[in-house]
Amino acid sequence: MGRLAELAGDGDDEKSRTFVFEDEGHTLGNILRSIINHYPDVEFCGYTVPHPAESKMHFRIQAKKGRAIDILRQGLEDLSKVCDHTVHTFEMAMEDYQDQMQLNAS
Template sequence: MSFYHSKEKISQLAETESSNDEKKKTYVFWNEGHTLGNALKLVMANDPKINFCGYTVPHPSESKMHFRIQMNEGRAVDALRKGLEDVVKMCDHMLTTFDNEMESYTNNSSQR
């Protein structure tokens, strides 16, 4: 079991299977839902090493998301790690772009 850290909360992550097949895994993210699941699926879906990736939120009253990965080659945990890193990079890029545009807008508005 490992933990993914964010500034607002800590989400617990666990594998749901005890299978020795490293190519096929389902992970459970507590305190996560469609926001992370959809972004992660979108980022990971174009990887040719991944045969399938998808997520479910079992029930709205449960604060957890199941994320399934099936690989053609490589380990599912490595694909998950890369996918999470890519989502973080994408978010960092969007925040930087937004901040730069807001600064530019503010500077141009004050000059009028």
């Protein structure tokens, strides 16, 4: 993942923040938005890619309670767990497939 910054202009309210992800786009934005929108403390979560020529994504979180940065951190941790599970499931399926191919070849 690229660099992460906060967009200026959000003021002192830690419940609402817009984060800027450098070198990221719809792939990260869509799945992260999907995960975070399921959290009960989230009032709004969305993202935009301001321009196709720029390699950045703006990610907005508005919380009912808590800090937006903590919600983002939890979302990234949960996304990492989903990715780990996906890789593990794929590897197990590949092992099963290879075992079946060896049995069929015998």
